[in-house]
Amino acid sequence: MTPEAIHDALQQYFGEAITAFDADAIDPTVTVEASAIHDVGAYLRSEPDMLFDSLMCLSGVDYGEAQNSLGVVYHLHSTALRHTITLRVEAPRQDGVVPTVCDIWRTAEWHEREAFDLFGMRFDRHPDHRRILLPDDWEGHPLLKDYQVQEFYQGIPVPYEGDPPEIGMDVYRFQDREDLA
Amino acid sequence: MCAMAGKPTGDVYRFQDSKGQWRTHRRPSHHQDGFRSGGPGISYERQGDDLILQMGPQHPSTHGVLRLEIVTDGELVKHITPHLGYLHRCFEKHAEAMTYPQVIPYADRMDYLSAMNQELAYVLAVEKLMGLKEFPERLEYIRVLMAELQRIASHLLAIGTYGLDVGAMTPFFWCVRDREKILDLFEWVSGARLLYNYLWIGGVAHDLPAGYTDKVMEFVTYFEPRVQELNDLLSSNKIFIERAASIGVLTAEDAISYGIGGPNLRGSGVKWDLRKEEPYGIYDRFDFDVPVGTGEFGVLGSAWDRYIVRVREMLESLKIIRQVVDQMPGSDPNEAMPRRIRPAKGEAYLRTESPRGELGFYLVSDGTEKPYRCKARSPCFTAISALNAMNHGGMLIADAVAVIGSLDIVLGEIDR
Numbered sequence: 001m002t003p004e005a006i007h008d009a010l011q012q013y014f015g016e017a018i019t020a021f022d023a024d025a026i027d028p029t030v031t032v033e034a035s036a037i038h039d040v041g042a043y044l045r046s047e048p049d050m051l052f053d054s055l056m057c058l059s060g061v062d063y064g065e066a067q068n069s070l071g072v073v074y075h076l077h078s079t080a081l082r083h084t085i086t087l088r089v090e091a092p093r094q095d096g097v098v099p100t101v102c103d104i105w106r107t108a109e110w111h112e113r114e115a116f117d118l119f120g121m122r123f124d125r126h127p128d129h130r131r132i133l134l135p136d137d138w139e140g141h142p143l144l145k146d147y148q149v150q151e152f153y154q155g156i157p158v159p160y161e162g163d164p165p166e167i168g169m170d171v172y173r174f175q176d177r178e179d180l181a
Numbered sequence: 182m183c184a185m186a187g188k189p190t191g192d193v194y195r196f197q198d199s200k201g202q203w204r205t206h207r208r209p210s211h212h213q214d215g216f217r218s219g220g221p222g223i224s225y226e227r228q229g230d231d232l233i234l235q236m237g238p239q240h241p242s243t244h245g246v247l248r249l250e251i252v253t254d255g256e257l258v259k260h261i262t263p264h265l266g267y268l269h270r271c272f273e274k275h276a277e278a279m280t281y282p283q284v285i286p287y288a289d290r291m292d293y294l295s296a297m298n299q300e301l302a303y304v305l306a307v308e309k310l311m312g313l314k315e316f317p318e319r320l321e322y323i324r325v326l327m328a329e330l331q332r333i334a335s336h337l338l339a340i341g342t343y344g345l346d347v348g349a350m351t352p353f354f355w356c357v358r359d360r361e362k363i364l365d366l367f368e369w370v371s372g373a374r375l376l377y378n379y380l381w382i383g384g385v386a387h388d389l390p391a392g393y394t395d396k397v398m399e400f401v402t403y404f405e406p407r408v409q410e411l412n413d414l415l416s417s418n419k420i421f422i423e424r425a426a427s428i429g430v431l432t433a434e435d436a437i438s439y440g441i442g443g444p445n446l447r448g449s450g451v452k453w454d455l456r457k458e459e460p461y462g463i464y465d466r467f468d469f470d471v472p473v474g475t476g477e478f479g480v481l482g483s484a485w486d487r488y489i490v491r492v493r494e495m496l497e498s499l500k501i502i503r504q505v506v507d508q509m510p511g512s513d514p515n516e517a518m519p520r521r522i523r524p525a526k527g528e529a530y531l532r533t534e535s536p537r538g539e540l541g542f543y544l545v546s547d548g549t550e551k552p553y554r555c556k557a558r559s560p561c562f563t564a565i566s567a568l569n570a571m572n573h574g575g576m577l578i579a580d581a582v583a584v585i586g587s588l589d590i591v592l593g594e595i596d597r
C-alpha cells in the first residue's frame with residue numbers, strides 16, 4: 001500500500017486521532033494523537049492489508065522549548081507486504097506520557113527505555129520502566145536541548161573544566177569561510 | 182567442551198554415562214516441587230532457592246563491558262537481565278554538536294570492528310536527507326568494495342571469537358591471521374587499521390592507490406580456500422556441532438518481533454537481506470545468494486545456524502568483490518562531492534545491512550550544518566534484548582556464554 005492509502009485507512013478507522021499527514025516528506029509521516037498510538041499500532045500490526053510486523057526504529061526527539069513538545073517517531077515496515085510508514089506522536093516536555101507499544105513489537109521495550117533515559121517521557125504500562133544506558137541515579141535526561149550536566153556524580157565532578165585542547169578541528173568550520181558560503 | 186554432560190529436557194534429565202551411552206534420569210520429586218512445565222519448550226518457575234549470578238562487566242566472553250544478572254537454579258539459567266551502558270560515550274549528544282562530516286569519525290567508533298559499514302550507513306543517511314542521488318560510478322564501486330571487505334573482516338573475528346568462547350583455540354588464530362590481510366588493505370587506502378574516516382558524504386577521502394584492485398584479487402584468491410579449511414577445522418567438527426546446534430534457539434517470529442536482522446535473523450531461516458530487499462547503492466547489480474540457516478545438524482535457529490550463515494556469507498562477499506573488481510570503472514570518485522553540507526529542513530531514516538544486522542540512522546535536520554537529532558539504530562542492541570527469548574527452559578550457565586557469542590555483539594555499538 002502507498003503511504004497515502006495507509007493514511008486514508010487510518011483516518012477512516014481512527015478519525016480525529018490522526019492529526020496530520022506529511023506526504024511530501026522524505027519518509028511520509030502520519031502524526032497520531034499520543035493516547036491513540038497503542039490502538040493504531042495494534043491495528044497496523046494485525047490488519048490483513050497492513051501487517052506491519054517489524055518496528056525498524058523507535059526514536060525520541062526533543063522539538064525544543066518553543067514548541068514545548070517531545071516526539072516519539074516509529075518507523076514501521078511490513079516484511080510480508082513490503083511497505084513502510086512512519087508514525088509520530090508528540091507529548092508535552094514536562095510529564096509527557098505515551099502508551100507503550102512493546103506488547104505489539106517486542107523490540108520497543110528497550111527502545112522505549114532508551115527514549116525515556118535520554119529524553120524523559122514516560123511510557124504508560126511499560127513492564128520494565130528503567131534507565132538503560134545511564135546509571136539509575138543519574139540526574140536529568142541528556143538529549144534534551146536545555147540539558148545541564150549535574151555538578152557531581154557520586155562525589156566526582158562531572159562538567160569539563162577548561163578549554164578543549166587544540167586539535168585543529170577549526171579547518172572544518174565552513175561557516176567562517178566566505179569563499180565557501 | 183566436556184561440559185556437555187547433561188541435557189535437561191523437562192523433568193527427565195539426559196546424561197552420558199562413563200561408556201558414552203545416553204541415559205535418562207527422572208529428577209527426584211522434591212526437585213520438581215514448584216516447577217511448572219509448559220509445552221515443548223519447558224519453562225520453570227520456582228520460589229526461593231535462586232542464586233543470582235553477576236557475569237561481567239569484566240568478563241572475557243561478554244565481548245566488551247556488559248554485565249549480565251543471571252537468575253540461576255543450580256546449573257539452569259532462569260532469567261537474564263543485561264545491564265548496559267558501561268561503554269556509553271554519548272554518540273548522539275556529540276553528533277548534535279558536530280557538523281555532518283565531523284560525525285563520521287564518531288560513527289566509526291560505534292562499532293569498531295566494522296567501521297566501514299558504520300560510515301557507509303551514516304553517509305547514505307545524510308545523502309538521503311540531502312536528496313543526493315547521482316554519484317560517480319567509481320565511488321559506488323569503491324563503497325561496495327569497502328563494505329564487503331569489512332564484512333569479511335568482521336565475520337572472521339565473529340567466527341574466531343565464537344570458537345574461542347566454546348573452547349576451540351586454533352580457529353581464532355587462523356581468522357585473525359586472515360583478517361590482518363584485510364586490515365592491511367584498509368591501512369593502505371585510508372591510513373588507519375580500524376577507524377578509517379574514509380567514506381565521506383558524496384565522496385571518499387582518497388581514491389584507491391594504483392594497483393589496489395590487484396592486491397584485493399590476490400587476497401580473494403588466497404582467502405577462498407581458507408574458508409574450506411575453516412569449515413574442516415571448526416564448522417563440521419562433531420564436538421562443536423554438538424555444542425552449538427541445539428542451544429540458543431531463536432524462532433523466526435521472535436526474531437522479527439525483536440527487530441533482529443542480519444545473520445542472526447537468517448540463522449532462523451528467514452531469507453531477508455537488505456542488500457536484496459531494499460538495495461542501497463548499486464547492490465542490485467551484483468549476483469550473490471543469501472544463505473539461511475536450515476537446522477541441518479539440530480534445531481532451526483540455533484547458535485550453529487547463526488554461525489554457519491556467517492561462514493557462507495563470507496563466500497558471497499567474495500563473489501561480490503570479484504564482480505566489483507571486474508567492473509571497476511576508472512574516473513574521479515570525488516567529482517560530485519558537495520563542498521558544503523547543509524541539508525534542508527526535514528528528516529530521514531535509512532537502514533543498511535551491516536555485518537551484525539540492520540543498522541539504521543535517523544537524522545533530523547533543522548536547516549543548519551549540524552544534525553538536530555542523530556539516532557543510531559544498532560543491530561546489537563536489539564540482538565542482546567532477545568536473550569531471554571532464546572532461553573526455552575534448558576539453558577545452562579555455560580550455554581549463556583555460547584549463545585551470546587553466537588549473536589556477535591559489539592558493546593561499542595550497543596552503548597554508543
